[in-house]
Amino acid sequence: MSKATITDLYExxxxxxxVREGMEAPAVFSLFVRDLPPGRGFLVAAGLEPALDYLSGFTVGTADVRDFAQVMHREEQDLRPLAGLRFDGEVRAVPEGTIVxxxxxxxxxxxxxPQAQLVETYLLSLVCHQTAVASKAARCVLAAAGHPVIDFSLRRCHGPQAGLASARLGALVGFAGTSNVAAAVRYGVPASGTMAHSYVQSFPGEPDAFRAFARTHPGPVTLLVDTYDTERGTRAAARVINELGAPAGCAIRLDSGDLGALARRARSILDTAGLPGVRIVASGGLDEYAIDALVRSGAPIDVYAVGTKVGVAADAPYLDAAYKLVAYDGLPVMKLSSRKVTAPAAKQVFRRPGLSDVVGLRDEPVPAGAEPLLHTVMRNGRRIGPRPSxxxxxxxxxxxxxxxxEAVRGIDEPRAPVASVSPRLAALxxxxxxxxxATTRSDTP
Known part of the structure; x- marks a missing residue:
């Protein structure tokens, strides 16, 4: 099954x-988010690079026509005018990583x-999902206040491909590593992993498990200490790390319970054992809210590993996004539905210092001191320039x-800036x- 059929039927x-009506003049569609989700002061634009990969390979083949005909209960020959349709248009976009x-x-x-219409569903799916996850991950980096954050999301994401995307998006906004082997190889992200509780349970006791792990993986080790009793596990880990000569980079991991209190007790045990350099890694249901609370409490946690709640953007798993026609055959158009009004014509966003943005028309002069955010990244269905790193x-x-x-970056009740509209766009x-x-009045009987 090709990606051309991964679409909504109405597309x-x-x-x-x-195609049947001969309506194949150029159309301009704009993809935007109407309102930010609650608890967000900004979004991080993401998903553009896989979107361009999709568009550059978009073609409707004969097998796709057969599938279209099947679901529409039409003869295959009826849908043959769609065969061979490929995307050969232009894309202008904000670069990935841009705050929007x-x-x-x-x-x-x-x-x-017809081309611009057929790609709507796939583009919305990619950009919405990846922007939502990147924005959640960015808030974790903010909450961690300089402590490394690691992606542990693969096993809880909505499918392996979503997990791969989550690892990439974490790296995009500043994560220090990922547990995802494929992502580490594909994107050059440092791989990070320890052991599971099942590993510890497989041995007669925790010291046996820790020593076996160290024999297999000589050098710095990270030992999971909360399989049975966290304090006892920390003492066992301290003994084994001392037996190894306390190589630099060793750590213990806490994965459950009151992480703040347990981290304080573990830190005391490690320091008493002469291991002040052994780090404490915390995981287990963390997101920006939990990390923020731990950091503010002064918990002696060195590294935060986030999974489920970040990989699925749990508190804001979707965006109120739209892909709307704003011009057709050179004529600006707009939607006037209640609470879903759209602005007409191709646009540009002008960024002034402090995220003081102005949404204007594409061909407007750039205001003094402002930077245009949308750039042409695809022309004639092909990428322009190299893929950004x-x-x-x-x-x-x-x-x-x-x-x-600071109010925009806040974890609790952030205040999102509001973009203004240029006088030219307002007039249009x-x-x-x-x-x-006037058209509506003339159409009224």
Whole structure:
């Protein structure tokens, strides 16, 4: 099954009608988030790179036509006008890692109307999921206040591909490593892993398990100490680490219970054993809220490992995003539905210092002291320029984050900046509204 069929049925029915009606002039669609989820002061744009991979390979083949005909209960020959359709349009987008606000286009697609319509569902799915996860991960980095954060999300994500994406997105916003082997290899992210409780349970006692693990993996080890009793496990780990000569980089991991209290007791045990350099890694249901509370309490935790709640963006697992037609055949269009009004025409976002953004028209002059955020990244269905590295995307995120006020970066009740609208876009919006109103009146019997 090709990716062309990974779409909603109405994308196919509309595209087919457009082809039959000869409506293949250029259309501009804008993908944006209407409102930020509760508890978010910003979003981190993500998903663009896999979206471009998808678009560059998008083609409707004969097998796809057969599948379309089957689900539409039509003869295959009826749908043959769609065969051979490929994406050969233009994409303008904000780079991955860019901090974005409500109402700002993350990307805009300009292509013949049937093409631009058929790719809607896949683009929304990719960009929404990855932006939601990247934004959650970014908040964990903020909450950790300089402590390393590790991705442990693979086993709890909504499928292996989502886990791969989660590891990449964590690295994009500053995670120090991942447990995901495939992601470590594919993206060059440091791999991080210890042992499971089952490993400890497989041996007569914790010291036996720890010594066996150290024999197999000479050098720094991280030992899981809470299989039975955390304090007893920490003492056993301390004895084994001392037997090894206390190599630099050793750690223990806490995975359950009152992590703050247990970390304090473990730190005391390790220090008493002459092991002040042994780090404490905490995991087990952590997200930015739990990390923030632990950091603020002064818990002696050195590394935070996050999984379930971050990999599925648990408190905000979806975005109120839309992919809307804003121009067709050179004519600006807009939607006027209650509470879902869209602004017309291709746009640009102008970023001024402090995330003081202005949404304007694509062809507006760049205001003094502002930076245009959307750049052409695909033309004629092909990428322009090399694929950016994770390091460059991370640098972009860090630069934007440095502009954010403390209230925007806050973990509890952050205050999101609101982008303003340029006078030219406001004037065009009023003009299109008047045109629609006049057309509506003339259509009324």
């Amino acid at each position: 196919v029915t509309m595209a087919f009608s457009y 606000l409500a109402g700002e286009p993350l990307l805009e697609v300009t292509a013949p109307l 994770l390091a460059s995307s991370r640098a972009r995120f860090e630069a934007d984050l440095g502009q954010a006020a 919006t009023d003009e299109v509204k008047r045109r629609i109103a």
